[in-house]
Amino acid sequence: MRIATIGGGPGGLYASLLLKRSSPELDVTVFEKNPRGATYGWGVVFSDRTLTSFREADYRSYVDITEDFVIWDAIDIRYKGELVRAGGQVFSGIARRKLLDILIERCIAVGVTVRFETEVVSADLGDCDLVIAADGIHSGTRESRATVFKPRIREGRARYIWFGTTLALDSFTFIFRANDHGLFQVHAYPFDGTTSTFIVECSEQTWRNAGLHEASETESIAYCEKLFAEDLRGNPLMSNQSKWISFPTLRTKTWIDSSAGVVPTALLGDSAHTAHFSIGSGTKLAMEDAIALVNAFEDRDAAQGDPAALRAALADYQMERKPIVERFQEAAKQSQSYFESTSRYQDLEPEQFVFHLLTRSGRMDYGDLRQRDPYLIEHVDRTFAARSGGPEDAVVAPPPVLVPFDLGDVRLDNRVVLSPVFAGTSVDGVLAGPDREALVSALGAAAGLVLTDEIAVSAHGRVTPGDVGLYDDVQTQAFRGLLQRADRVAARLNHAGPRGATKPRATGLDRPLDSGAWPLVAASPVAYGHNATPAELDARTRAEIREDFTTAARNAERAGFDAVVVEMGRGYLLGNFLSPLTNLRDDELGGEARARMRFPLEVFDAVRAAFGGPVGASICADDWQRGGARPDDAVALVDELHTRGCRLVEVTAGYTTPRFRPHLDPFYLTVLSEQIRNECGVPTLIGGGITTTDRINTLLGGARADLCILRRDP
Numbered sequence: 001m002r003i004a005t006i007g008g009g010p011g012g013l014y015a016s017l018l019l020k021r022s023s024p025e026l027d028v029t030v031f032e033k034n035p036r037g038a039t040y041g042w043g044v045v046f047s048d049r050t051l052t053s054f055r056e057a058d059y060r061s062y063v064d065i066t067e068d069f070v071i072w073d074a075i076d077i078r079y080k081g082e083l084v085r086a087g088g089q090v091f092s093g094i095a096r097r098k099l100l101d102i103l104i105e106r107c108i109a110v111g112v113t114v115r116f117e118t119e120v121v122s123a124d125l126g127d128c129d130l131v132i133a134a135d136g137i138h139s140g141t142r143e144s145r146a147t148v149f150k151p152r153i154r155e156g157r158a159r160y161i162w163f164g165t166t167l168a169l170d171s172f173t174f175i176f177r178a179n180d181h182g183l184f185q186v187h188a189y190p191f192d193g194t195t196s197t198f199i200v201e202c203s204e205q206t207w208r209n210a211g212l213h214e215a216s217e218t219e220s221i222a223y224c225e226k227l228f229a230e231d232l233r234g235n236p237l238m239s240n241q242s243k244w245i246s247f248p249t250l251r252t253k254t255w256i257d258s259s260a261g262v263v264p265t266a267l268l269g270d271s272a273h274t275a276h277f278s279i280g281s282g283t284k285l286a287m288e289d290a291i292a293l294v295n296a297f298e299d300r301d302a303a304q305g306d307p308a309a310l311r312a313a314l315a316d317y318q319m320e321r322k323p324i325v326e327r328f329q330e331a332a333k334q335s336q337s338y339f340e341s342t343s344r345y346q347d348l349e350p351e352q353f354v355f356h357l358l359t360r361s362g363r364m365d366y367g368d369l370r371q372r373d374p375y376l377i378e379h380v381d382r383t384f385a386a387r388s389g390g391p392e393d394a395v396v397a398p399p400p401v402l403v404p405f406d407l408g409d410v411r412l413d414n415r416v417v418l419s420p421v422f423a424g425t426s427v428d429g430v431l432a433g434p435d436r437e438a439l440v441s442a443l444g445a446a447a448g449l450v451l452t453d454e455i456a457v458s459a460h461g462r463v464t465p466g467d468v469g470l471y472d473d474v475q476t477q478a479f480r481g482l483l484q485r486a487d488r489v490a491a492r493l494n495h496a497g498p499r500g501a502t503k504p505r506a507t508g509l510d511r512p513l514d515s516g517a518w519p520l521v522a523a524s525p526v527a528y529g530h531n532a533t534p535a536e537l538d539a540r541t542r543a544e545i546r547e548d549f550t551t552a553a554r555n556a557e558r559a560g561f562d563a564v565v566v567e568m569g570r571g572y573l574l575g576n577f578l579s580p581l582t583n584l585r586d587d588e589l590g591g592e593a594r595a596r597m598r599f600p601l602e603v604f605d606a607v608r609a610a611f612g613g614p615v616g617a618s619i620c621a622d623d624w625q626r627g628g629a630r631p632d633d634a635v636a637l638v639d640e641l642h643t644r645g646c647r648l649v650e651v652t653a654g655y656t657t658p659r660f661r662p663h664l665d666p667f668y669l670t671v672l673s674e675q676i677r678n679e680c681g682v683p684t685l686i687g688g689g690i691t692t693t694d695r696i697n698t699l700l701g702g703a704r705a706d707l708c709i710l711r712r713d714p
C-alpha cells in the first residue's frame with residue numbers, strides 16, 4: 001500500500017513516522033517543497049499532558065525531543081510596571097528546526113522516504129492508495145477540493161509579528177506595554193538555552209497609529225526594540241521573514257475525502273484547522289492528529305490495502321479527532337478574543353488582570369490555580385476582599401464568592417444569587433403552589449440575594465394566567481407574609497408584551513392560550529412566534545403601563561423587597577422596544593438606538609422614583625440574530641441606565657424573537673458581562689448554567705461579573 005504525505009512539517013512527518021513504524025510493509029513518502037532545514041519560526045511549546053501521548057506513540061522520538069527541551073514551571077506577567085509570577089505551570093519548549101530534524105531522522109530510520117524540494121499536488125499522486133495532506137494553513141490540496149472540504153477562515157482582529165531574541169527567559173512571559181499609540185502585548189517563551197520566541201501583538205488601530213502598517217521589517221524591529229527595551233535588557237530582536245499579520249482561524253466541514261474517482265485523502269494539522277497561538281497548540285494538534293490517524297489505521301487493520309477498511313479508518317479518524325479539535329478551537333477563540341481586547345482590562349488591578357489572563361480560555365479555573373499556585377490565589381483573595389472593604393493585610397481572606405457585595409446601600413452577605421424558576425402556579429396573580437414553595441426554598445438557602453422570576457406589573461402583563469403579580473393588595477400581602485422572615489430579596493418586574501397570554505411553561509414555551517387570551521401590545525405589530533399579533537402601543541396605553549410599573553414598584557416596597565430589577569430583555573415588552581428586529585416604529589420611540597431606548601428608560605425612571613431601594617435592569621446584550629441589537633447597543637443602553645442610577649445589570653442574550661440562534665459555548669454570557677461591566681462601570685449579574693462556586697470564583701476573581709446566579713438541582 002502506497003501512502004503519500006504532502007508536507008514535511010511536524011504533522012506530516014509524525015504521521016508518516018508512526019504509520020511506517022506501525023506497519024513496516026507500507027510504502028510511505030513525504031514530499032516537502034522546501035529544502036531541509038529551511039523552516040520559518042522559532043520555538044514550539046508543549047504542555048506536560050501532550051508529552052504523555054508522544055511517549056506512548058513513539059518512545060524514541062519522545063526521548064530525543066525531551067532531551068532537547070527547555071522546561072519551565074512559571075508564567076510571568078509584566079503589567080503596569082509590576083511582575084507577577086504564577087507558578088505550577090509546566091511547559092517545555094524546543095526549536096521548531098530541532099523538532100523537525102528529530103522527526104526527519106526518525107522517519108528515515110524507520111524507512112520513510114523523505115523528498116525535499118519536491119512540490120506536489122494531489123493530482124500528481126494518482127498511483128497512491130492514500131494522500132495525507134499535511135501541507136499547512138495554505139494547503140493547496142484543501143483549496144483544490146474546497147467544495148468537498150468546505151474550509152472557512154476567520155481573520156483575527158489583532159496584528160502580530162513573530163520575532164526571536166537572544167534574551168534567555170526562564171518562564172513563559174506575557175508583557176503588556178502602552179504608549180501614545182495604544183497597548184502592545186508580547187507572548188515570549190524560551191526554546192533553547194540562548195534564544196526565546198518573542199511575538200508582539202496589538203490592535204489594528206494601535207498598529208496603524210504607530211505607522212507599522214507602512215513600516216519595513218527593519219523599522220518594525222526598531223520600533224519594538226525601543227518599546228520593549230526594558231524587557232529585552234539590551235538583547236536584539238531577530239527576524240525570520242517576519243511580517244505583521246492577522247491570525248487566520250481555519251475550520252473545515254470535513255477532513256476526509258473518500259469520494260469515488262479520487263485517491264482517498266485526509267487533511268491533517270494546519271491544513272484542517274488552526275487555533276490561536278496564544279494557547280500554543282498548533283504543533284501539538286498536528287502531532288495528535290497524526291496519533292489519531294495511525295490509531296484508526298491499526299484498529300481497522302487498514303494497512304492491508306482493503307479499500308473499505310481504509311475508508312472506515314479515515315471516518316474513525318475524523319470522528320475521534322474533530323470534536324476534540326473543535327473544543328480546542330473554542331478555548332483558543334476565547335483566548336484570542338481576550339488578546340484582541342486587552343485594552344478593555346487596562347483598569348484592572350495587577351492581580352485581577354493576571355487572574356483574568358490565566359483563566360481566559362476556560363481551561364484553567366480558580367480551583368486549578370489554587371492547586372498550582374496557592375500563594376497567587378491567596379493574593380487574589382486578599383486583594384479582592386480588600387477592594388470590598390476588608391483589611392489590606394488580612395492573614396486569611398475568604399474566596400471571592402464569600403465576599404459581601406453592596407447593592408446600592410443594601411449589603412449582600414455573599415455573591416451567590418438564587419433565581420427560582422416559576423412554573424405558573426399562582427392564582428389570580430397571588431403566589432401559590434409549587435411557585436411559592438420554590439421561592440420559600442430559595443429564601444432559606446443562605447444565598448446573598450434571591451431574585452424572583454418574572455412578576456407581572458398588570459394582569460395583561462402576565463406571560464401565562466398562572467403568573468404571579470404585584471398589581472393588587474392581595475398579591476402584595478402574600479409576598480409580605482413571606483418576606484418578613486427573609487434576608488435579601490429582589491423583585492423582577494415585567495410586562496410580557498408580545499409574549500403574553502400563553503399556556504403554562506410546562507406545556508412548552510410560547511404556546512398561545514386556546515381560550516381566555518388577553519389583548520397583546522408591543523412596540524410594533526410583530527407577532528412573537530405563534531402568538532397573536534400584538535397591537536402597536538399607543539400613547540394612552542404607554543402611560544398606563546408606565547403607571548403599572550410605578551404601582552408594582554410601590555407594592556414591591558410595601559411587600560418588603562430589598563431591590564427591584566426591571567425586565568428589559570427576553571423578548572418581553574421593554575426588550576421588544578430596544579431591538580431593531582421588533583421595534584419598527586417611525587415615531588419618537590422607534591428608529592435609531594437612542595429613540596428605541598426612550599420608553600424603557602421612561603419606565604426605569606418611573607420605577608426608580610417609586611422604589612426607595614436599589615433598582616437594576618435585566619437586559620439582552622446580544623439578540624443573536626442578523627439585524628438585531630449587538631453588544632455595543634447594550635453598552636450604550638447601560639451607559640444611559642448608569643446615569644439614571646442603575647445599580648445592577650443582569651446580562652442575558654437571545655429570545656428577542658424565537659428565531660435567535662443560541663450560542664452554546666459556556667462563555668457566551670461571560671464575554672458580554674465583562675464588556676458591559678468594564679466599559680460602563682456598572683456591576684453585572686450573570687447566570688447561564690453556573691453550577692459550582694469554583695466557577696463563580698473564576699468569574700468574580702477575573703472581574704467578569706459581580707454576582708452570579710447559581711443553578712441548583714431541582
Ligand SMILES: Cc1cc2nc3c(=O)[nH]c(=O)nc-3n(C[C@H](O)[C@H](O)[C@H](O)COP(=O)(O)OP(=O)(O)OC[C@H]3O[C@@H](n4cnc5c(N)ncnc54)[C@H](O)[C@@H]3O)c2cc1C
Nearest residue numbers: 007009010011033045119120135136269270277282283284
Ligand atoms: C506566531 C505563531 C506562533 C506559534 N507558536 C506555536 C507554539 O508555541 N506551539 C505550537 O505547538 N505551535 C505553534 N504555532 C503553530 C505551528 O506553527 C503550526 O500549527 C504547526 O507547524 C502545524 O504543523 P503542520 O505540519 O500541520 O503544518 P506546517 O508546519 O505548516 O507544515 C506544512 C508543510 O507543508 C509544506 N508544503 C506546503 N505545500 C506543499 C506542497 N504542495 N508540496 C510539498 N510541500 C508542501 C510546507 O513547506 C510546510 O513545510 C505557532 C504559529 C504561529 C503563527
